[in-house]
Amino acid sequence: MEGYSEPRQGRIYCFANQKGGVGKTTTAVNLAAYLAAGGYRVLLVDADPQANATSSLGIDKQREPSLYDVLSGDMGAGDAVVQIDRPAFKGRLYLLPSSVDLAGVEVEFAAMQQGEREYRLKQALDPLRPDYDLMLVDCPPSLGLLTLNALSAADAVIIPLQCEYLALEGLMQLTNTVSLVLRGLNRDLYIMGIVMTMYDSRTNLSAQVVQEVRSHFPDEAFGTLVPRSVRLSEAPSYGLTILEYDPNSRGALAYAALAEELVARIGLRSQAGEVNSSAQA
Ligand code: ATP
Numbered sequence: 001m002e003g004y005s006e007p008r009q010g011r012i013y014c015f016a017n018q019k020g021g022v023g024k025t026t027t028a029v030n031l032a033a034y035l036a037a038g039g040y041r042v043l044l045v046d047a048d049p050q051a052n053a054t055s056s057l058g059i060d061k062q063r064e065p066s067l068y069d070v071l072s073g074d075m076g077a078g079d080a081v082v083q084i085d086r087p088a089f090k091g092r093l094y095l096l097p098s099s100v101d102l103a104g105v106e107v108e109f110a111a112m113q114q115g116e117r118e119y120r121l122k123q124a125l126d127p128l129r130p131d132y133d134l135m136l137v138d139c140p141p142s143l144g145l146l147t148l149n150a151l152s153a154a155d156a157v158i159i160p161l162q163c164e165y166l167a168l169e170g171l172m173q174l175t176n177t178v179s180l181v182l183r184g185l186n187r188d189l190y191i192m193g194i195v196m197t198m199y200d201s202r203t204n205l206s207a208q209v210v211q212e213v214r215s216h217f218p219d220e221a222f223g224t225l226v227p228r229s230v231r232l233s234e235a236p237s238y239g240l241t242i243l244e245y246d247p248n249s250r251g252a253l254a255y256a257a258l259a260e261e262l263v264a265r266i267g268l269r270s271q272a273g274e275v276n277s278s279a280q281a
């Protein structure tokens with residue numbers, strides 16, 4: 001495909017934190033954008049019934065088919081994927097959209113056998129690995145079946161953490177869940193990184209959270225801090241990523257840097273060169 005000499009490895013990373021509003025979707029969407037612009041073939045999987053990742057990319061969340069049809073077994077994942085065909089992404093960004101009916105999964109799957117219901121997403125995404133360099137799964141703010149499916153499907157989890165009071169407490173709850181999943185559902189799962197979001201350099205609290213996270217999780221904490229930026233919160237209402245909406249804003253530069261850091265951390269290689277340089281070209 002497109003001059004690639006090696007088969008794609010299609011690594012799967014999920015963005016999880018049971019706490020709401022910490023920047024899971026913003027991080028998944030904008031990283032996907034910079035990675036696609038930087039030369040990687042990326043599938044963003046919206047596993048949240050709120051469908052914020054779907055609408056952030058300007059895709060109608062009433063649209064069918066969606067991940068719901070895939071998880072309920074009516075359709076292969078590949079048939080539900082849509083290409084985000086905009087110049088910034090050079091044909092490399094794809095979305096497996098969510099829809100409100102995805103909320104039904106938590107109830108409908110509860111009746112299924114344990115050990116089967118947790119692997120539906122894995123079964124759907126594994127066959128797509130050769131088609132993508134990266135699959136990024138945006139999780140809902142809960143530790144329900146959708147998040148368990150994402151943790152079971154993923155090679156690793158990336159945890160967005162808001163720089164605020166009690167951030168660390170939620171983090172401990174999540175790392176406990178990850179350890180449980182590790183023992184039961186997915187023995188290979190690991191925490192790939194912790195992204196600190198909504199960083200406000202004017203407050204002591206932000207600095208304190210950063211210091212604590214870095215001392216508890218020195219290997220996991222990404223060096224890039226995502227600043228609190230109004231531009232980041234405006235972009236989704238236009239159905240645009242920050243790369244398209246305001247590529248020179250502080251939030252955009254942070255996500256570009258984070259994409260670079262991610263690529264370096266997982267040792268990805270691309271024929272298209274660095275994320276940053278080609279994103280700004
Ligand atoms: P949920 O748990 O509901 O899925 P989430 O963890 O996915 O939420 P987001 O939707 O990414 O969090 O962010 C929550 C809100 O904060 C959104 O309105 C988003 O636009 C805004 N936001 C995210 N990151 C930033 C930032 N760095 N600066 C300012 N606003 C931000």
Ligand code: MG
Binds near residue numbers: 024025048052053139
């Ligand atoms: Mg979200």
